[in-house]
Amino acid sequence: MPHHTNVILQGWTENTRAAYGSGLLVYHVFCDSRDIPEVEHAPASSATISSFILALAGSYSGQTIQGYIYGIHAWHMLNGLPWSLHEDQINMMLKGAARLVPPSAKQDLWSPVTTEVIRAIKSQLQDDDPFNTAFFTCLTITFYSAARVSKFMIKWLNAFNPLKHISPSGVQDDLDCNGLHTKVFTLPCKKSDPRGEEVHWAKQNSPTDPLEVLIWHLTLNNPPAEGPLFAYKKGTGHQPLTRQAFISKLKKAAKAVGYHLIHGHGIQIRSTLEYLLCGIPFNVMKVKGHWASGAFKSYL
16 A cells, blocks of 8 residues: 555544445445446546435435545545535535434434454354354355355345355365465356356455354354355254344344444445455455446546
8 A cells, every 4th residue: 555545544543434435335326326427436526426415415414425525535535536626515515415304314324344343243152153153154254255245145044046146165265366365256146147256355364364264164064065155053954044134143243242333234335445445456346346337447
């Protein structure tokens, strides 16, 4: 990471950086939904930012919208992009947006799932519990894959389809361009590409290392080779970990260690930001996270 970039990053706390990452993701989604050309994503114009505020007004609190704008500005600053807006107009729109949301509709932001949260959750799980092991394995794998939870999960107990869902046989070892060992997960099918996709990660020098957790899951639960990857032992057989069971456990476990606003959406958001803050380029994260949009290219 360039020294000047690292210096700028230190000006924001970790929580602020996480919030800015969330806002940037919302901005990407907005631009894609409006078919805004990539060249207009960044540097952002007053017209684009004004449209963004108008789209959020009435649904988000003024503080949330303002935080999103600060986040977009911060990423411009980090990447040396000009921020030339009609500040008076933008500020007035932010004030107006703050008055459009009734108090009853204002909600706190979901907190991102950080490595600190994951470590805290691990500390209060029983290592020899089959369900906890499957849950924590899914958490670390999705986080370090920078993938959405829905890509690894099944909705219902009887919903597993080997043509659509990953199984232990879909996990392979590989070497990256630097000769480092990686784990590759073949996700059989997705809506936008029936051929499926691959996600991957490398061993981490951290208590949240997904490789160590995966090995323990395969040892303890021994899920069927052609069954759900996150199946866990229950009674005399196996039960798949469903999306609802995962999210419910995530919220409960996070709350138990002092994090009360955690949701599955926060996993990919924070994971993406985590990699970016470690110096991984935007275009690499676009590929790694399988973002449909090319918005990240505008920030290189």
